[in-house]
Amino acid sequence: MSTFEIRPIGKVSSNLKTLDAAPRQADEGAPEAWLVFEPEAVEGLRSIRPGDELVLITWLDRARRDVLSVHPRGDVARAPEGVFSTRSPHRPNPLGLHDVKVTAIEGGRVRVRGLEAIDGTPIVDLKPVLSPDIAHR
């Protein structure tokens, strides 16, 4: 099957510097962070406003791609599950999905609340959370 090339459009800038420091999910103490966009992607941000709820898609570049079964939450005492039933970063295409809320915008940087991704994580896409209003806009 054909492969496709992901070209990151920016990077996460966060005080979370290591995987050990990162919470497993955003509701487990994730901080605010900046999304820093490449100059050539900035035009795509122009309709984003503080208060917007967005889905951020990242490429989890520290993840393993050869994993199809994982122990839930890394607990080896628990029976392994297929990765597609988990949010494990380790999976064939290690895309991260993050629900975030915009708190500020400064040129090509967007500040968001509740992001568990670590500093330097490549940004792949950004979409509005799909409400009936957005879906039909």
Place this chain on the structure above:
Amino acid sequence: MSTFEIRPIGKVSSNLKTLDAAPRQADEGAPEAWLVFEPEAVEGLRSIRPGDELVLITWLDRARRDVLSVHPRGDVARAPEGVFSTRSPHRPNPLGLHDVKVTAIEGGRVRVRGLEAIDGTPIVDLKPVLSPDIAHR
């Protein structure tokens, strides 16, 4: 910035054969469809059950990647918006996010309800919808 290689793990098999036939969003008449996985990805499906609610990530291989502004819902009478505030398929990394519900599983094929992607669309990832239960599992 480094680029990354997406390796599709399967394809959509659907009666929606053309872009013109596809609804813009799943709640606008999307049919049931099969997700047909590559043999080497099937192990990752083993914990999926009928009734599961999943986020399917696809690669929208017919989309344009050089678009940063779009007219909402393709209506040129409406002012253009930045693509990252829309669900337009045309964007730098044309990933599709689809909320689907599993209705059946047969080996390496998963039947889902409410998928607006057209036949042949490459499948990139599959994740559980993030409920508090899943997040902390």
